[in-house]
Amino acid sequence: MNIDQGDTLEYDVLVIGGGPTGSTAGRFSARHNAKTLVIEKRQEIGSPVRCGEGISLSWLEELEIKDISPWVRRYIRGARIYSPSGHVLEIIEDIAGDEVGSVIERDMFDKDMARLAAIEGADFMVKTAATGLLKENGKVVGVKAKQMGKEFNIMADIVIGADGFESQVGRWAGIYEAIKPKDIMTCFQYRMTGIDVDPDFTHFYMGTRAPGGYAWIFPKDEVTANVGLGVQLSRLNGEVTPKEYLDQFIAGHKGLRNGEAIDMVAGAVSVTHPPERTVADGILLVGDASRVVDPITGGGIVNGLKQAKIAGEFAAKAVSEGKTDVEYLKKYEKLWRHRLEDKLWRNYMAKEKAMLLDDVMYDKIIDALSDMDLRKVRVETILEGVRKKYPELIKEFEDMM
C-alpha cells in the first residue's frame, strides 16, 4: 500500500515484527475478524536468516499447518551428542519426536507463515519500522512508524510486540526485564559446503569448546550444513569471540576443516526463565520478545508459534469485546503460561544444572548414556541413565527427578 508522510492508518491489531511468531499472531487475529496489520523493518520477510534451522515437526497439528513442502529441506533421523573426548550419544527419534526432526529453509518458512496470515486477511508492510509508541492517558493506542523516509502513525486497539531478542516494544512499554548475562547465548554460524558429516543426523558438541553452550552441525544436504556455536555471555570477557570459538571448533573437526564457508550468521538468544510480565495496557509480547526460547535447545520457533496462536486469538477477542486494559490482557498471560510455562521452567532448571558440568563430567554422562537405547529426549530418562553408571554425578540433579 502507498504511504504518505503524516498518514494515519487504523487497525484493530498491529503486530510489530514479521518473523514467524509475528505472522502467526497476525494469522490468528485476522482469522477471528480483527483488522490486522503486520509490519517488518527489513525489506524482505525471512531474510537475512538468523537461525540454525533445525526444528522438530511435532507442533504442526496444533498450528494447523498442512503443507510443509515449501520449507522443509531435509528430514533428520536423529541427533548425535558428542562429549569433549569423543563419546557419542545417539538419539533416534520417534516419528513424533520432540527436539529434532528436520532442517528447514528458514527464509521460506517465514514467508510461508506470512502467506498463511495473508490468506486469513492480515495486511503486511515491509521496510517499515516502529519508532515509538503512541499513548493516550497512559494506554498504548498505536505506534509511530517509518517507511522509506516517510513518517506516519498506525493506530491500533492492541499492539503485539513480536520484535525478537532485541525487542524495543517491551522496553517502550515499560515491561522490559534485563536478561542476566548467564541467561544469554551469543552465537555465530557458517553455512558450510564441501564437508564430510553424516547428513542424516543433527550433531551437538558439548563442553568448553563452546563454554556454557554447544556447537551444532545441522545438515542441509549431503555436503552442506549450518555449522554454528553458542556461548554463554557470562563466560566471555571480550578476548575470544564466538566467531573465534567456532573457527577453533572447525579447525579441530576433520569433517569440517576442508569445507568452505558460504554464509555467516551472528545473533543472540535468551535462555532464561519466563518473564514476570508480557502485557501492558494495549500491549502483548510474543516469541523471543517474551523470552519463551527453550532454555535447553535455544530453539525459539515452536514455543513462539504456540504462544502466537494464543496471542492472535486472544487479541481479536479482546478487541471485539472492547477490553484492552492491562487487567484484561493478563488473561493472555495466563493462557500462554498454562500452555508453555511448566516445560520452560523445567528446562531452565535443567539448563542451570547443565551449566555446572565440566568437560570430565560431560564425558562421564555421555559415556553412561551412550549405553542406553534412548527413543526420546527426555530429561528424566537421561538422568536415570546417568544414575545407573555414575551415581555420584547425579546428586546435583536429584531434585529434578
Added chain:
Amino acid sequence: MSLELNVEKCMRCGACVGACPVNAIFLKEHSPAVGRGCTECGLCVNICPVGAFSLGGE
C-alpha cells in the same frame, strides 16, 4: 574510556541491542548506535559474536 563500534566488523545482528541492560544501544538504519545512558559496562563488547565493539581510551 569510550565505547567504539567497528562498522566493518558489525553484522547488524542486534545481539548488543538485546543485551544492553540500560537500553543505550539502538538500531539506526539497521546498524547499532550507542545513545545516552551507556555505563560502559562492557556487555556489548563481550556479546558481540564478531568482536565489533571495543572499550577504548586511556
